[in-house]
Amino acid sequence: MSVDLAVVPVAGRGTRLLPLTKSQPKEMLAVGAKPVTQYVAEELEQSGINRMVFVTGPGKQAIENHFDPDTELITALREYGQEDLLESLDFERMDVDYIYTRQGRQLGLGHAILCARPVVGEQSFVVALGDSIIGVHAQSQIVKDLIQLFDSEKADGVIAFETVPREEVVRYGIADVRTNHEDWFELADLIEKPSVAESPSRLAVAARYVFRASIFDYLSKTDAGKGNEIQLTDAISAMIRDGGRVLGIPLATGERRFDIGNFPSYFRAFFEFAIQDPQYGQMFSKFARERLHEMDTHE
Ligand code: G1P
Numbered sequence: 049m050s051v052d053l054a055v056v057p058v059a060g061r062g063t064r065l066l067p068l069t070k071s072q073p074k075e076m077l078a079v080g081a082k083p084v085t086q087y088v089a090e091e092l093e094q095s096g097i098n099r100m101v102f103v104t105g106p107g108k109q110a111i112e113n114h115f116d117p118d119t120e121l122i123t124a125l126r127e128y129g130q131e132d133l134l135e136s137l138d139f140e141r142m143d144v145d146y147i148y149t150r151q152g153r154q155l156g157l158g159h160a161i162l163c164a165r166p167v168v169g170e171q172s173f174v175v176a177l178g179d180s181i182i183g184v185h186a187q188s189q190i191v192k193d194l195i196q197l198f199d200s201e202k203a204d205g206v207i208a209f210e211t212v213p214r215e216e217v218v219r220y221g222i223a224d225v226r227t228n229h230e231d232w233f234e235l236a237d238l239i240e241k242p243s244v245a246e247s248p249s250r251l252a253v254a255a256r257y258v259f260r261a262s263i264f265d266y267l268s269k270t271d272a273g274k275g276n277e278i279q280l281t282d283a284i285s286a287m288i289r290d291g292g293r294v295l296g297i298p299l300a301t302g303e304r305r306f307d308i309g310n311f312p313s314y315f316r317a318f319f320e321f322a323i324q325d326p327q328y329g330q331m332f333s334k335f336a337r338e339r340l341h342e343m344d345t346h347e
Contacts, residue, residue, distance in 0.1 A: 050172060050195065050198070050199050051096075051097075051171075051172050051173060051174055051195045051198070051258060052096060052097055052098050052099060053097065053099040053100075053101065053168065053171060053173045053174070054092050054097045054099070054100050054101070054173060054174035054175070054176050054191075055101045055103060055161055055164040055168065055173055055174070055175050055176075056085075056088060056089075056092075056100055056101065056102045056103070056175075056176050056177075056178045057102075057103045057151075057157060057160040057161060057175070057177060057178060058073065058075045058085065058102050058103065058104055058105075058108055058111055058178035058179075059103050059104055059105030059108065059150075059151040059154065059160050060074070060105075060154075060157075060160075060179065060309075061105075061154065062074035062179075062309070064309055064310045064311070065077070065308075065309070065310065065311065065314065071107065072107075072110060073085075073107060073108045073110055073111055074179055074308055074309065075088075075108075075111055075178045075179055075308075076110045076111060076114065077308060077314065078318070079181060079306065079308065079314075079317050079318055079321050080185075080318065080321030080322050080324075080325050081136075081321075081325060081327075081328075083114060084178070084179060084181060084308045085111050085114065085178055086114065086139055087181045087185070087186035088176055088178055088180075088181065088186070089115070089139070089142070089144065090139060090142070090186055091176070091181070091182060091183075091186040091188055091191065092144075092174070092176055092191060093142045093143070093144055094186075095174075095189075095191035095192045095195070096192065096195070097144075097174060097191070098143055098144050098145065099144070099145045099147065100144055100145070100146055100147065101147045101148075101149060101164045101167050101168065102146065102147070102148050102149070102178070103149055103150070103151050103160045103161070103163050103164055104148055104149070104150055104151070105150060105151050105154065111178075112146075112148055115140070115144075115146050116140075117140045117141070118137070118140070121137070122134065122137065147167055149163055149164055149166075149167055150163065151163045155272070155277060155278050156272070156275070156277025156278040156279055157177075157277065157278075157279065157280045158267050158270055158277070158278035158279050158280040158281075158282065158283055159267070159277070159278040161175060161263075161264075161267060161280060162264060162267040162268060162278070165264045168261060168264075169261065170261045171261060172198070172258065172259060172260050172261065173258070173259060173261070174191055174194070174195070174256065174257065174258050175256070175257040175258075175259065175280070176191070176255065176256055177255035177256075179255075179307065179308045179309050180254070180255035180256075180305055180306065180307050180308065180309075181305070181306040181308070181317065182208070182254065182255065182256065182299070182303065182304075182305050182306075183303050183304065184304070184320060184321065184324050185321065185324065188299075188303060189300070190208050190254075190256055190297070190299060190300075190303070191256055191258075193297055194206045194207070194208060194256060194257070194258045194297060195258055197232055197295060197297060198258045198295075201293070201295060202293075203258075203293045203294065203295045204259070204260050204262065204263075204287055204292035204293050204294055205257060205258065205259045205260070205263065205284060205287065205292065205293075205294040205295070206232075206257070206258045206294070206295045206296070206297065207223075207235075207238075207253055207254075207256070207257045207258075207284075207294065207295070207296050207297075208253070208254040208255070208256040208257070208296075208297055208298075208299060209223055209251040209252060209253060209254055209296045209297065209298050209299070210251075210252055210254040210298065210299045210304075210305050211250050211251060211252070211298070212250055212252045213250070214244055214247070214250055215244060216252070217241075217242055217244060217247040217250060217252065218241055218242070218243065218244065219241060219252075220241065220252035220253055221238050221239070221240050221241070221252065221253035221280075221281040221284075222238070222239050222240075222241075222242050222247050222248060222249060222250075222251060222252055222253075223235055223237075223238060223248070223249050223251040223252075223253075223296055224236045224237035224238065224239060224248035224249065225248075225249060225251070225296070231297065231298075232295050232296060232297045232298075233295065233296050234293065234294070234295055234296075235284075235288055235294045235295065235296055236288070237285055237288060237289075238253070238281050238284045238285050238288070238294070239281070239285070240273060240274045240279045240281035240282065241274050241275075251296065251298070253281070254299055254305045255305060255307075257280075262287070262292070263283060263284070263287060266283035266284070266286045266287050266290075267280070267283045269283075269286070270282045270283045270286065306320070306321075319336075323336060
């Protein structure tokens with residue numbers, strides 16, 4: 049595949065998850081048995097990405113520590129006869145180069161991606177938002193599909209979308225569709241967090257993108273937009289206005305995006321991953337069923 053590098057922005061403060069995120073990054077919160085960021089890295093690695101540029105900020109060192117191989121821990125597990133736990137550290141051996149760069153000032157998602165420019169240079173790259181998991185246990189093909197379409201259509205950008213309820217368009221970048229093809233569409237525009245009345249569709253950006261390096265030129269010319277932040281969406285919109293070809297792929301039916309940016313969707317994600325956990329899922333599902341039944345009968 050033509051793209052083997054991803055930029056993973058993880059600098060956001062996670063204010064919608066306070067107090068949980070006061071001293072730990074939201075990207076390190078547990079979803080079932082793993083932290084969010086490990087699912088993101090595993091998904092990317094399975095999609096052929098072997099260089100990941102994390103754009104970090106204050107208080108995010110736990111992410112770097114998580115991906116460092118910990119030989120002392122491995123030796124200790126062996127010494128104490130806990131070899132059965134070694135498997136849980138297999139992710140440390142993924143064939144991936146981790147690169148960390150900082151977003152010195154919190155000026156928005158678009159600005160965070162621009163901070164990766166000196167590392168990315170002129171190559172095309174994936175953007176994977178570090179607080180979103182695609183598919184239960186991150187078993188998703190979406191990044192592969194984005195790259196394939198990006199190559200075959202010689203696009204300037206390809207973005208993953210999911211259909212959201214109308215009242216939720218206010219939380220996402222929303223597609224204005226120009227033309228529909230069999231399993232993808234071309235964008236006429238992309239609008240960041242429109243009002244329900246003004247939203248051109250219910251197709252919301254689902255945290256995964258592929259771009260040519262030319263997106264950096266647009267980002268560097270983008271002024272602060274919604275929320276007084278430099279928005280990636282506005283740079284994409286400018287690229288389209290200039291004749292750039294930006295395409296969208298809907299997530300496969302049944303493939304869900306888990307947004308670890310607010311409590312309702314974090315709780316849903318944890319629950320879903322816990323009931324589908326290979327080791328503890330059955331036990332936990334039984335507990336959940338019994339507990340809900342008990343609550344129903346006491347109402
Ligand atoms: C960001 C993007 C938005 C996108 C969303 C989820 O918003 O700006 O376009 O739909 O991620 O992928 P945020 O959640 O950072 O407010």
